Amino acid sequence: MTQIRIATFNLENLDEVPTGQRPSLAERIALMRPQITRLRADIACFQEVHGQERPGQPRALLALQELLARTNLDGAALVSTKPDGDAVYDQRNLVVATHLPVLKREQLHNDLVAEPRYQRLTAVPVDPEPVKVGVERPILHVQIDVDHDAPGSTVHVINVHLKSKLPTDIPGQKIDEFT
DSSP states (O other): OOOOOEEEEEEEOOOOOOTTTOOEEEHHHHEEEEEEEEHHSSSSEEEEEEEEEETEEEEEHHHHHHHHHTTTTTTEEEOOOOSSSSSOOOOOOOEESSSOOEEEEEEOOOOSSSOEEOOOOSSSSSSSEEEEEOOOEEEEEEEEEETTTTTTTTTEEEEEOOOOOOOOOTTOOOGGGGG
């Protein structure tokens, strides 16, 4: 049986920043590269990777490539979420990095079930109707061949980054509203 190491890492808005803004990309890389190195992942899932633009070229994952340089994932295939076309999203890309053969990739959107609905029943007054909770981020599904000599050695990697929201005030439920 082939052993593989899979890791996931939220890079929290990995991007180049304007000169003078801190932390700079170089400062972030100096902090994160040793962690990536210690993971020794054969397959790594990254979330919140921003794309960078260069004149005359499609937006690419240049900051991530710089982070992975001089790690075991240096030069790895980077499979990412993408809008229509060849570029990556400007912000919050999902990426799977691996040197193993990538057999297939697909970007999934919720088209299987109705959007969930949310209604604040403890609000004062109660919300009159539930509202849809939209799912704006795609899911990245990548099939990877972990041992081409063994039948059935395909690993299905699902990379997802669910949106987290700040707490929402519920009318009539804050303590300071009653004083």
